[in-house]
Amino acid sequence: MIPQSFEYSAPTSLAEALALLADGSAKALAGGMSLIPLMKLRLAAPEHVVDLGRIPGLSYIREDSGAIHIGAMTTHYELESSELLRRRCPLLAEAASNIGDVQVRNMGTIGGSVAHADPAADYPASLMALEAKVRLIRSGGERTLPLEEFIVDTMTTALEPGELIAEVIVPVEALGTGVSYQKMVHPASGFAVVGIAARVRRTNGKVGFARIGVTGVAAKAFRALSAEQALAGGGDINAAAARVADGVEANSDLYASAEYRMHMARIYAGRALRRAMGVA
Amino acid sequence: MKIDGLHTVPVSPERAYEALQDPAILAKCMPGCDHLERIGPDEYEMKMKVAIASVQGLFGGKIRITDQKPNESFRLLVDGSGKVGFLKGDGLLTLVPSDRATEVRYQGDVQVGGMIAGVGQRLIDTTAKFIIRRFFESLAKEVQ
Numbered sequence: 001m002i003p004q005s006f007e008y009s010a011p012t013s014l015a016e017a018l019a020l021l022a023d024g025s026a027k028a029l030a031g032g033m034s035l036i037p038l039m040k041l042r043l044a045a046p047e048h049v050v051d052l053g054r055i056p057g058l059s060y061i062r063e064d065s066g067a068i069h070i071g072a073m074t075t076h077y078e079l080e081s082s083e084l085l086r087r088r089c090p091l092l093a094e095a096a097s098n099i100g101d102v103q104v105r106n107m108g109t110i111g112g113s114v115a116h117a118d119p120a121a122d123y124p125a126s127l128m129a130l131e132a133k134v135r136l137i138r139s140g141g142e143r144t145l146p147l148e149e150f151i152v153d154t155m156t157t158a159l160e161p162g163e164l165i166a167e168v169i170v171p172v173e174a175l176g177t178g179v180s181y182q183k184m185v186h187p188a189s190g191f192a193v194v195g196i197a198a199r200v201r202r203t204n205g206k207v208g209f210a211r212i213g214v215t216g217v218a219a220k221a222f223r224a225l226s227a228e229q230a231l232a233g234g235g236d237i238n239a240a241a242a243r244v245a246d247g248v249e250a251n252s253d254l255y256a257s258a259e260y261r262m263h264m265a266r267i268y269a270g271r272a273l274r275r276a277m278g279v280a
Numbered sequence: 281m282k283i284d285g286l287h288t289v290p291v292s293p294e295r296a297y298e299a300l301q302d303p304a305i306l307a308k309c310m311p312g313c314d315h316l317e318r319i320g321p322d323e324y325e326m327k328m329k330v331a332i333a334s335v336q337g338l339f340g341g342k343i344r345i346t347d348q349k350p351n352e353s354f355r356l357l358v359d360g361s362g363k364v365g366f367l368k369g370d371g372l373l374t375l376v377p378s379d380r381a382t383e384v385r386y387q388g389d390v391q392v393g394g395m396i397a398g399v400g401q402r403l404i405d406t407t408a409k410f411i412i413r414r415f416f417e418s419l420a421k422e423v424q
Contacts, residue, residue, distance in 0.1 A: 027334055035334055041399055043364055044334035116333055119406050154403070154410045155333035189402060219406050219413075249285070252405045 003039040007048040013055060017164070018139045020050045024161020028052055030073060030112030033104050052164075058111075061085055066172050072111025072165040076100075079110060088172045091179035091197055095126035098183050100190045111165040114150070117157050117220065118191065119251065124151060124221030125197040126181055128213030130170045137166040144169070154219045177201045177209075180275035182268045184216075186255060192216035193256050194264045196244065198272040200231070207231050207277070210240070217265050218248045227269060237277065241270035283371075283408055284387040287416035291423045293375045296382040297351045299423045300373065309418035311411055322346065328360070332407055337364040337396065351375060356388075365394025386412070 009026070011017040020026055027046035029035055030053075038044035052058065058073035061082045068089050070079065079085055079096035086093045099105055099113075099122045113123050114134060124147070132147045139162065147168075150158050159165070173179065183195040194216045201209035210231040212224040224244040231240035245265045250258035289296045299305045303324055307316035315327040322345040330337045341360025348354045358369040371388025392404050400407075 038334055041395060043395065044336065046334060154406045191402065219410060253402050
């Protein structure tokens, strides 16, 4: 279908883009993998679209004092194929390689995905497990928020009108950390019915550090704190995996009921943890 | 689709029941509610603007309240439609006192059709719960 008519701006500098977006009435366009289909179906009808695609300098992956900074316009393909990321933060590269299909990964961007905050997107599980931060910019200022605070609810973020995501910041993985992202794929959409990201570190044979991020299960991605505690407290993988959806109100749709989703979350948590601990 | 949930409102069941039947309060707390008008006994006409992510839809419809058991429970019938689809809902709200507050449980059946259901099936349950959660959050603030 053809979208409703809209004004289109393609600024070539960030300052120009922020000025166009300042009053909050225009919609920012990154890779367009969510916004364009919605516009073509006329479910979204923004009056003014500001295309960020011609602004130089928003696509990068670089390491700086213990952290990896990823520019908002970096595509999923650039993330999955980044040698730096594969070596220094493999969990995020693995998550990127699980998104949609090749076409989507070539167009879609990490900034666009995170700003859209789909409750079943792949990145948030890994970004939660990585305790990632997002740096936001607006005309004349910036702020940095933990992802956990940035994602407020289903498709709702802490982005203020006129604000853009500048970059996503993840830590450089410490030596000896095992990671894995395990996803049950929705056959039609490619989104995660359930997606579990795990990071585990062992000291003297025992798990001393565990981070588990969950996507697809609830209204927004979350960290499975009770499962993390169970694992770090000396519990085995199965006991920890059983607690991955503790206290969570699960989503339900035609494909997967809430009960089924909870069950699958436990199964996939077991898989992710076994992989991360190298005992799969 | 079945939908259920539980929210706590920090007032007595009497006050909560009264608030849940008060068109002025409902209009104020319903996210995106543009217009709510009484068109008959226990029947209201409503216009609502739903904006989630970049999706925006204008819905118009009717709400009917039946089977009232004051301070205990009532049934809510919703029938709405807009350019992007339609919605029919039938829900039972039960109020249970709990430690100087009231637990409101809803159990219902929702049917969503049209474009929004075709492409957004995956997100209907999540979105419905999101709107209900927003409603009860504002209601809790409003009645205090």
